[in-house]
Amino acid sequence: MNLVRKPHLKNLPLLLHFLLFLLHFHFLCSYGYYYTTQPLRCTDTSRVCTSFLAFKPRPNQTLALVQSMFDVLPNDVTVEEGMGGYIFIRKNCSCAAGMKKYVSNTTFTVKSSEGFVDDLVMKAYDGLSLWPNTSRRRAKNGAVIAVRLFCGCSSGPWNYMVSYVMREGDSVASLASRFGVSMDSIEMLNGIKNPDNVTVGSLYYIPLNSVPGEPYSLKNDTSSAPIPAPSIDTHSDIRIDAIEVENPVVFTFEEIFSSTDGFSDSNLLGNGTYGSVYYGFLRDQEVAIKRMTATKTKEFLAEMKVLCKVHHANLVELIGYAASHDELFLIYEYAQKGSLGSHFHDTQTKGSSSLSWIMRVQIALDAARGLEYIHEHTKTHYVHRDIKTSNILLDASFRAKISDFGLAKLVGKVNEGEIKCTKVVGTYGYLAPEYLSNGFATTKSDVYAFGIVLFEIISGKGATIRTEGTVTKNPERRSLASIMLAALRNSPDSMSMSSLRDHIDPNMMDLYPHDCVFKMGILAKQCVDDDPILRPDMKQVVISLSQILLSSIEWEATLAGNSQVFSGLVQGR
Incomplete structure (x- = not known):
């Protein structure tokens, strides 16, 4: 009689799992x-x-x-x-x-x-x-x-x-x-x-x-020398050579003209408030060149003052500048994927590269980190004053960088948070109510604008929307904030968000974690609170978005590769 009992085959997977556990345990112990x-x-x-x-x-x-x-x-x-x-x-x-x-x-x-x-x-x-x-x-x-x-x-x-x-x-x-x-x-x-x-x-x-x-002392951390002043009309009372900067490159007008094919239309990337932006290939690298008239000296110097002193992975990098007798040029690193706004509102871009939910959260977090940096971590603090999706640029890996510091203002020390502006500047739809009413720009004004950006990320819509008039048939403009806040009021939680779901960007094709979208919506709502004191600061926004990204990555992992959304597009760390 054979008394040796054969192992039951159905227990084999369990046995293998146990053996793997022992090997794994041994690995961990051996490495401490x-x-x-x-x-x-x-x-x-x-x-x-x-x-x-x-x-x-x-x-x-x-x-x-x-x-x-x-x-x-x-x-x-x-x-x-x-x-x-x-x-x-x-x-x-x-x-x-x-x-x-x-x-x-x-x-x-x-x-x-x-x-x-x-x-x-x-x-x-x-x-x-x-x-x-x-x-x-x-x-x-x-x-x-x-x-x-x-x-x-x-x-x-x-x-x-x-x-x-x-x-x-x-x-x-x-x-x-x-x-x-x-x-x-x-x-x-x-x-x-x-x-x-x-x-x-x-x-x-x-x-x-x-x-x-x-x-931590960085190698080759040398003190910077003042840059030479380009030839700007003598009526300006601000001298560029008075700015302490960190080695921007001075280019000649001829280099700028040649690199943009004579400012050809095919090289034109877009037109901004203070000038046109061209694609260029300058000294063996791709660049974006902002072209301004000499009357825009104030804005030119504002960007120089900020970007020559402030460096961060989520702020666009200033490479150099150039000037002629009647024009000024700022040369930046080139953002291969354009602006965040173009992916939502440009019909050509929008159709070709829809942003997944994970990509949107990562972009929001990147931009929040850049904004937090200029608010809290620089030697002198700044208010950007023109945060919007068209000023959030995306590199080849879809990582975000804040751009366009032409309106940026120095805040000063931590407790000196308000700047009285003689003229309200910025973009309608992103302007905080207290800034519109009294002209005081604070870091909380930037937080309000960032809340609108979050609403755009969720909805794919612009900061202002044309809708059919409620009284007449003529179209009227409504702010995105008012529409999204109304939707959130009718969506008490992530399980009952049918009203909010009607305003989620259809280009995501329902591939998003509902609880994370709801959390971002609530965060945006907090950012656009009428009372600036009740708005979070950017440090708190960064923490909230980090947690939303963490939950979103875990949600994506549960798809286990069975969905096209598991795309591996969150790269770059």
């Missing part, structure tokens, strides 16, 4: 990525704070790569003093509504087609990330993964928290000495009962009262 850390609990889902993550880059992880991984700017990175090799990354930390735990959001672009996504993410972030929600997907080069990072907001006497992964040789005593805090504060914050019993590879929180590290 197995830990029991849980995010800090929270209750106030409206709370946002500044936190820091301690990260030790590998030799192949450059500053640019770290910025991309953590979705930060160079001035968000500080360096630990001494030879520890750590950097500290400043991130906004918020209380996630569904989890009721503190996390910070970012995205990770897979650079390999080998292995599993979660393994690559855990290894890249070296214990600073939560387990990614990817259901053990195989890696695919170019895929974008939503990642949540450990962070914390202090509810005690400290100003900041640092997320730190314990290494071999670390102890509570060494961390206390290293960060200049007491052992008691680390033990109390982390619930450590025995300071000699800490786990290598687990994450701990370090309380701090000051920003850790020193500013």
Whole structure:
């Protein structure tokens, strides 16, 4: 009699799954990525704070790569003093509504087609990330993964928290000495009962009262020299050579004329408020050239003053300038995909390249980051005063950059937020009510205009719409804001949004997550509140859009490639 029992075939998949789990567990333990850390609990889902993550880059992880991984700017990175090799990354930390735990959001672009996504993410972030929600997907080069990072907001006497992964040789005593805090504060914050019993590879929180590290010094960071002044009519009382700028290139009129084929119509990209914009090929690179008359010296100088001092991935880059006896020229990087507005309102562009929902959210987030930067993170703060979809440009990867700073005004210090304007400027449909009534331009005026942009992203319609008259048959113009606000009033939640659905861009062909569209609609509604005090600032807008993008990427991942919407168009990180 054969007493050896044969394994049942139906249990084979379960057995294989278990074996894969053991191999995966062994991988994590061998690299030190197995830990029991849980995010800090929270209750106030409206709370946002500044936190820091301690990260030790590998030799192949450059500053640019770290910025991309953590979705930060160079001035968000500080360096630990001494030879520890750590950097500290400043991130906004918020209380996630569904989890009721503190996390910070970012995205990770897979650079390999080998292995599993979660393994690559855990290894890249070296214990600073939560387990990614990817259901053990195989890696695919170019895929974008939503990642949540450990962070914390202090509810005690400290100003900041640092997320730190314990290494071999670390102890509570060494961390206390290293960060200049007491052992008691680390033990109390982390619930450590025995300071000699800490786990290598687990994450701990370090309380701090000051920003850790020193500013990251960029190589070749040399002081800039004033640029020579082009020949502008002497009636102007502003001199270009008085502007402190960072090495823009001075081009000759002959170069400009040749690169645009003599300003031919075939090179004309569009006409703006203050001049025409031409495509050019100048010194081996594609450029956009704004052509203005010498009477527009004020606007010319305004753009020079801002763009020569302010540099950000989501602001159009000024390359140089040129001038003749009666014309002025500004030369910018070229945006291959045109303006955001052209994809909604230009019949030729609109039919050829419909923007998916994910692309729209990414574009909104990019533009929000650029606006937040000039509002809060520059040495002197600015109000743009002309935010609209035609001033949001898209590069070859559909990443957004804010352009046209001809109306930008200096705000000054943080508490000097209002500018009295002798003349209201901007574009009808985007102008905040308080700016129209009293001429005060503030950062909240830009927030209002950005809310209109969000409504356009949802609806695909312009800031003003021609509708049939309610009293007469003559057409009348209505603001998009009034139409969308009415639709939101009749859509109490994402499950009952039939009224809002009537105003969602049909070019998306119903391929969008309803809850995310609804959340963006509510965010836009907050941005266009009649009371500027009640509008969010751009920092809050960036956080909200980051969460919407995270949810949208997770929604797209659930489609598992069975839909054309899974297009991989969210690239570039």
